[in-house]
Structure formats: structure tokens, C-alpha cells
Amino acid sequence: MRLAFFGDVVGKPGRAAVLDYLPGLRRDLSLDFVVVNAENAAGGFGLTETIAMDFFQAGADCLTLGDHAWDQREAMTYIQREPRLLRPINYPDAAEAPGKGAHVFVLDDGRRVGVVQLQGNVFMRQQLENAFHHADRALDSMPLGVAVDALIVDMHCEATSEKMAMGHYCDGRASLVVGSHTHVPTADLMILENGTAYQTDAGMCGDYDSVIGMKKDNSISRFATQLPGDRYAPALGEGTLCGVFVETDDRTGLARRIEPLRMGGRLAASVPQV
Amino acid sequence: MRLAFFGDVVGKPGRAAVLDYLPGLRRDLSLDFVVVNAENAAGGFGLTETIAMDFFQAGADCLTLGDHAWDQREAMTYIQREPRLLRPINYPDAAEAPGKGAHVFVLDDGRRVGVVQLQGNVFMRQQLENAFHHADRALDSMPLGVAVDALIVDMHCEATSEKMAMGHYCDGRASLVVGSHTHVPTADLMILENGTAYQTDAGMCGDYDSVIGMKKDNSISRFATQLPGDRYAPALGEGTLCGVFVETDDRTGLARRIEPLRMGGRLAASVPQV
Amino acid sequence: MRLAFFGDVVGKPGRAAVLDYLPGLRRDLSLDFVVVNAENAAGGFGLTETIAMDFFQAGADCLTLGDHAWDQREAMTYIQREPRLLRPINYPDAAEAPGKGAHVFVLDDGRRVGVVQLQGNVFMRQQLENAFHHADRALDSMPLGVAVDALIVDMHCEATSEKMAMGHYCDGRASLVVGSHTHVPTADLMILENGTAYQTDAGMCGDYDSVIGMKKDNSISRFATQLPGDRYAPALGEGTLCGVFVETDDRTGLARRIEPLRMGGRLAASVPQV
Amino acid sequence: MRLAFFGDVVGKPGRAAVLDYLPGLRRDLSLDFVVVNAENAAGGFGLTETIAMDFFQAGADCLTLGDHAWDQREAMTYIQREPRLLRPINYPDAAEAPGKGAHVFVLDDGRRVGVVQLQGNVFMRQQLENAFHHADRALDSMPLGVAVDALIVDMHCEATSEKMAMGHYCDGRASLVVGSHTHVPTADLMILENGTAYQTDAGMCGDYDSVIGMKKDNSISRFATQLPGDRYAPALGEGTLCGVFVETDDRTGLARRIEPLRMGGRLAASVPQV
Numbered sequence A, B, C, D: 001m002r003l004a005f006f007g008d009v010v011g012k013p014g015r016a017a018v019l020d021y022l023p024g025l026r027r028d029l030s031l032d033f034v035v036v037n038a039e040n041a042a043g044g045f046g047l048t049e050t051i052a053m054d055f056f057q058a059g060a061d062c063l064t065l066g067d068h069a070w071d072q073r074e075a076m077t078y079i080q081r082e083p084r085l086l087r088p089i090n091y092p093d094a095a096e097a098p099g100k101g102a103h104v105f106v107l108d109d110g111r112r113v114g115v116v117q118l119q120g121n122v123f124m125r126q127q128l129e130n131a132f133h134h135a136d137r138a139l140d141s142m143p144l145g146v147a148v149d150a151l152i153v154d155m156h157c158e159a160t161s162e163k164m165a166m167g168h169y170c171d172g173r174a175s176l177v178v179g180s181h182t183h184v185p186t187a188d189l190m191i192l193e194n195g196t197a198y199q200t201d202a203g204m205c206g207d208y209d210s211v212i213g214m215k216k217d218n219s220i221s222r223f224a225t226q227l228p229g230d231r232y233a234p235a236l237g238e239g240t241l242c243g244v245f246v247e248t249d250d251r252t253g254l255a256r257r258i259e260p261l262r263m264g265g266r267l268a269a270s271v272p273q274v
């Protein structure tokens, strides 16, 4: 199966990159399943239903969120009627957070793809439950090669250590463990020992002439002065579509190949040969 | 001028990667100046004089440190007699931290290369002074194209936002701003608007079948149980040499080219054509 | 019933304060049940079996721990055979942390006292599970006035907001919610709306001519220089016994009275009249 | 000299406590100088000029702020024309933060009182410069007993360790080092070895039937669910005036006496006998 995951879409340039490039890529690469992290799609903060519909139309099968999940409050109700939209799974059970953190998608040909979003526990704004135990619970509920033909884990967090540890923890139980949240793509794509494809962070879809997608002057000034600045707003230069491509073995669900997938904007382009 | 910067060397596999590949690379790529971040070289924690001497012998011109600078206490005295070893510059002046955070190196042919190490202020163990103002102070003291022919800034920190902001802040005033500390190479190499080469993190030199260079089982178990584990120890598989190559314009000191530089171990190899 | 809770015992001066004053207080105040937070009893770091036995002998019925629970590794085995020793309850269930976080003690006269230790989720070294949901689980398992005649909650954490929120959350379901961890007694003793006695922090048992019980010069120097210092060691001046006294209504288990309990050392003495 | 310091005023109940009690206290205790921390006076977030004028009228000589200094943006201009309003002194010099962090007040009888506000470096939203070195700079500029007859240091921060360390660091150089920010009064009032009066936190002026002055249900729900809640708003029950009283020796400026000063609301009242 051919999978793609695109990192945090930031504002208009990020949305434009998704809408412009995804339909063509989906066709050219014969993508079977596409996940887009959309936690910053609405002006850098959260997601609206309108934007989500655009992404589904452009070829996304599943959208994930993160610590910015509820920046647009409408997401709290929208997610309850849209199973293709996922938030971090490791909210306390008793908190009864709206929506779900995992879902099994059934493709037209009957193949099934599981997606799970986890949020890390280090350096994050919310203090969610232990991501490793929630990973266990989710992966056990949809065993790869048995209940699902492919399984994608979006590990949304800051610390590289926590992401790498999660990659190894899920190794052999997921097709792909990919990080999001830092808005910078990493160059450590690999297939781990037991067959799981791994990348520490998929990077963002947005304008890289920026500070993680937002206007740079405002950000620099806050760091340098420690004073409040203008409202954060996305940088508006040309966006880069930034993500990762994975090919799995249909018999096992494990990865045969992982490659960067980047088009447009300021980063070096990279499109897999298929 | 041709510059190379290699990210945090972790333990024996990291050291072996440096010692095995650097001499050949230095010659094949005609490198003029090489910086190695060595904060984790000694068993993952700090640096000893013996290891530093090996790195200088293998072709490093300058070693930088970071939040692990003093894990080996001998570094506190060694740094006082070794001007080629730098620690973060933004210790409080009044703290009189041993050693220096910046140095101008004079090459055999008379060209001068400045190096500065900064430590970020977000999510770091030490609370050093504002990295942006210290950047100003350091860069003003060695204007690019005037006092120095090339200038390398090692921005040692966790948050991608702080690193990108620093890149833009130094843009036009440094040849290269490169991050260290996260132990994962990023794929966002670019030349910024005013001519500074930039990469959010150079990655680590070490075994990538690990959690940021350390044994994975121990790390996973700590995350999953929140209980103390065994002592941290470097993973011992084959190391990757991981860094970045920059070519500058000798008239301005600004960058003409930036490319990844990776050899050995589990990451995709990448050696610039020269 | 008459209850006393003493905050984090730090090193020798803290132990001496407990051993010197507790036997007399227990008798003079007719204390029915005494809890001592012992997470820093062994040289400032953790607890040993020998020290625990001394505390039990001096009149403690129950010892609690906190983020320093395992600083002395022997505590990990000792706690498995000593039900009177509690660690934070909100470790992930699947982590199978040694020991327990709650216990019901049966007094000689048949009355039952429940004790729960929670660790907060803000600014703490470990990332344990949501303290509020674990509070629910624990309090539901030993309803006050039904399963237990008194119930003491030790809320071990840094942030005053998290402690006050927990106090109100347990209000009416516990006899006492008292904080530990900051090593400074607060002056906000009150009986909350629904009858639970509350104090944000009980303070430490130790030498207050110090920095939270540890030698002050070393601590000051670390703050001012951000450089590593000498090993942390407890200050060795006269210790203060520092805690809180609560009288409950035996019919409901709720509080009738809460007063500070302090003797010796540098803080103003305060012993309830009974 | 007789000094009083009142901790963070939170919203309307806090303001009412100041306005109701301060005029009488000022007269009855013959207070020579009064400092009020006003960082949460305007609905819990920052300070307006109108509120400041009320406080000055009620008997405050000096107002301090903290991490909430600029929550009301008008404070950024107001502070530039009001020398009696202080913000943390340890903003980076180059940041040119509006206002000042220290001031020497001249009383009608010619005596001089210095006030300094510091913000700590641990667990705070802004990353200001090293508080200890800025303390040195400020204290050196107004030597106690020479340039000023009394000197008050407001150490605004979270960690008790950082506050206690600062107390000892200033010991003998200030009349009073008192903490603010945690909104809970501590019971560790003492005169340190070299004559400086010390209290880890003065507590808040506000409604203590709350979570640090704010409505409790909203706060509890955020902790328990990790979901966004309603806007934070001050609890509206009766406020407590909460602070500390210090008597200094006019020959040295050092402290002879330190006592809690609390009136109204839910905390035990405490007014010094003079």
C-alpha cells in the first residue's frame, strides 16, 4: 500500500500547498491513503469544518490535530460527527474529550488502514495520559496484518527522545510512526529493526521563510525582548507541501520504503519515483 | 571557503564515526574549517581532554559544547587552556563561567573564521542570558566580511521556533547558523534571504538505532513507567557521521551552498559533490 | 479524631525534629493518626528502611513519598513489604510501579483511616497520570463516613493552583487535603465549604536556615552562575518539626478544626491547645 | 520604619480588600511605606491606570507587577510616566522594556526607601536575565543604611528554592525580601542571619474560596479534562487583604520584626500589635 503523511498545515500558504499539490500527487504516486495534520490550518490556530472539507476534497483521507486541537472551538462539535478527524488519543478517559484518537478506515477495495494520534508528555501544554500505554492500547485493538492492513501513528510532541522512543516502542506493530508538532522536517527517515517506517518529524506545510510558519519579525522580537508582541499570524510567502511517503508490504503491513515528499516553496523538492 | 559542522557526538560510535570519516572528508572536500559539537562525546555526557585531542587530530578545528558542557568536570579546567573549545557564550557575565563562547581562528593562509556558541532559553536545563542579545554582542565583535571571512553560529537548544528565529536574526551577519542539541538532523537546509546558510539541527554523530544515541530499552522503559532506570549509556551499533557542508563566498563571507553531510550507520548517506 | 501531617523531612535535622518532638506531641495532643512525608529523609534524597523504622517507632502511622520516592533504590523493594509506606498513586496502571498509593489503616479501636498520595502534573519531574481522576478513583474506593472514619490526601506538587484545585475537588470527600513538596509551610489553613480541612503546603521538617532544607551557599551559587556545584547536602542547623493538626467529627469524618503544628528551629512555634 | 507589603491583588475582591482596609491600617499601624503587588488587579490580568490611582489614593506608595505586567497593554505606556509603578528589573538591558524595576522613594520626612522587583528564572513564562546578578546590581546602587533607609525586594517567582536562595543572597543588604506570584501566603516569616526580614510569599489579596483567586469550577475542570474552559475570571466572594508587616531599625535599615498582616475573608486574621 502507498501511504502519505503531511505535517502540520500552517495558515493559508500551508493550505494552498495541500490544495495545489495533493490531488496531483495522489494520482501520480497512486497513493492509497493520505493523512494530514491540520492543527494549525486556521490562521495558525486549530481547524474549521470548512477547511477540513477542502482537505478531504483535495485527497486527504484522515486529518489529525494535536495540542492546538481546540483553538477553534467549533472543532469540539465538528469532531463528534466527523470520524475522519482525530485528536490525541491519550486524554484521560474520564475527561470524555470530544472525538476519538484512533480510527480504522476501510478503503474502497476493502483494505483497512488504522490511524492513531498520540500526544507526548514532555514539554507540552496539556498534560495528557502516558503516551506509551495509550499506544499499547490502541495498537492492541488493531493488530497490524490482522485487523488492519496498514497502521499510521502520528506522535505529536516536542522532544526528539520521546518520538524516537515511541518509534521503537511501536516497531513491528505499525507501518509508520511519524512525528509532528515541531514544524521542521527531519532527515532521519528509516525502517526500524522490525519493519516500521520512522521519521522524527514530518515538518510543516507552510511558508518556511518564517518562524515555524509564523511571521518572523514578531517572533524574533518576542524572543529578544520577552515583551508581548503583535498577534501571531502566519507568514504569507509560498508554502511548501512537506511530508513523507511510505510503501508497505500488503502481506504484513510493514514498510518496504520510506522517502521524503516535498514540493514547492523554499525547501529542496523531493518526490519519490514510483 | 568550505566549512563543515558536525552535530553532537554521542559516545563511542559517534567518536568512531568522526575519527574514521573526518580525515578523508577533510581532504576530499577540501574543507577549510571544521566544527564538531562534542557535548556528549564522553559516554554520552560531556567531554574529556583525551577525546578532544583525538578530534583535533582527526581534523576538527573547533569543538563546541552545550548544556552538557560540564558533565565531565575536567572540562572546566581544560577549557581554560584550550581556546579551540567553546561553551555557550550567554552565561551571565558575572558568573565568570570558565572558558569562552566565541573565538576567531586564523587559518594558515591568514583567513579568519569566527565561531560562536549560543544556548537557547526555552526548555533548557540551565537558564542562561538572552541568546539574542548575546548573539548581537558576539556578531558585532566580529563583523562578517570585515573582521572575519566566515562566521559559524552553533545555536544549541530544543525549540525549533527559537532556532529559526535565531537563524533569521543572524541572517546576513553569519555564514552559517546551525542548531544542535536535539540529536536529529533536520531537512530544512536553506540559504536565508540575506545570505546566511541555515539548518535547524545538524543531527548527532552516533548510533541512530537508539533514542537520541542512547540505548533504547532503558529510555523506553523510563518513558513508559516514569520509574528510574539503568544508567544511561550510549547505544553501541555503527555510528553515523552527521553534519552539514557550507560553501561561502570569500568576498562576503555569505553562503553559496549548503548540503547535508552524512556517512555510515543507518541514515541515508549524503556527500556533496565538489 | 485527631490527625497530624508533617511535611517533607529533610536530612538529619528533619529526622531529629521528628524523633525528638513526635513522641511527646502524640501523647500531649492525643493524636490518633500521624502521617509523615519522608521523601527527603535520607540525606535529602529518598528514604531508607532504617529511617522509616525510626519514624514508625517515634509515632508515625504512615509515611508518604513523592517525586523523590526512589532516590534510594532500596525503597523500591522495601515498599513492597511495607503497606504503611505510600508513593504517589497516579503512576500509570500498566507501569506496575512498586508499592501502593493508598491504604486504609485500622486503628486499635477499630476506626479506619484512609491515606492517599497524589502527585501533581504541573512542573514535576515525572509525568504521572491525571491526579484528579486518580483522586476520584481513590476517594470512591473509600467513601468518607462509610468505609473510612477519616481520610487524608497528600497532594505532592509544585503549583499552588493545582493544589487549591485539588482541595476543592476533594472537598466533602476527605478530612484533610494537604500539600507537600515545596518545603515551605503556607498560612492558608482553612476548612473548605463542604468540610474538608485544607493547607496548600505543610512545609518541611528540617533546618530553615537553608534553601528548602539544603545548604544555602551551594544553592545560591548554582542559581547565580548556572554552573554545577557541590553535591547537594542538607543544612545542619536545628530542625523545625513542621506540620498541621486536624480534628475531625467522628460522625462524618469532616474537619472541625485545622491548626499549624510547629516546634523547634527558626520558625515561630505553634502547638494547638487541646 | 514601618513597612508593609501586600501580595498579588486579584480582581474586584482583592481591590476591595485593599481599598477597605489599607487606609485604616496605614493610620493604626503608623505605616511609613506601603508596597502592593498589583499584577492581577484588573480582572486577574494586569493593571490599569484607574486602578493604580485608587491604590495610591488608598495608601500605597509603590506598586509592583510581575509576569502579568503587560496583560493590560495600557500599562506599557502608563509605567513610563509613573515612577511609583515597577516591573521586574531583570529584562535584558537591550530589550528596553518600558518602565523601571527599581526606584528610590523620598518620604516627607526625608527618609528614603528603595524598592526592587525581580522575576525568577525557574518555571516562569518569560525568560528574563539572571535574577541574582540583577539583585547585585540593584542593591549595589542603593546601599542600605547609606543611600536608603529601608529597602524592599519583591521576588516574583514560582519556586520556593529560588526565593529562599534570593532571601539569603540579599541578607544584610535589604530590609525585606518577600516573594509574590504563588498567591498563597507562607508561614515562614523570619529575620535572616544578617538582619533581613524574609517571607517566601506574601500571598494574594483576593477571595481564597477559589483557585489562586480565580473561579474554582473552571480551574478544576481544566485540570481534570485538559480541555479549554471558560475564560478565567476572579472568584467574587469576600476578599482577604494579605501581606506582611516589617519594622526596621532606622540606624541600619535592617529588620527588627516581621509579622503577617491579614484581614477579612477566609484566612485567619492577623494584625500586629504596635
Ligand SMILES: [Fe+2]
Binding pocket: A039, A066, A067, A068, A156, A180, A181, A182
Ligand atoms: Fe502542536
Ligand SMILES: [Fe+2]
Binding pocket: A008, A039, A040, A066, A068, A181, A182, A183
Ligand atoms: Fe503544529
Ligand SMILES: [Fe+2]
Binding pocket: B039, B066, B067, B068, B156, B180, B181
Ligand atoms: Fe544539549
Ligand SMILES: [Fe+2]
Binding pocket: B008, B039, B040, B066, B068, B181, B182, B183
Ligand atoms: Fe547533545
Ligand SMILES: [Fe+2]
Binding pocket: C039, C066, C067, C068, C156, C180, C181, C182
Ligand atoms: Fe517533592
Ligand SMILES: [Fe+2]
Binding pocket: C008, C039, C040, C066, C068, C181, C182, C183
Ligand atoms: Fe520534598
Ligand SMILES: [Fe+2]
Binding pocket: D039, D066, D067, D068, D156, D180, D181, D182
Ligand atoms: Fe505572577
Ligand SMILES: [Fe+2]
Binding pocket: D008, D039, D040, D066, D068, D181, D182, D183
Ligand atoms: Fe500573581
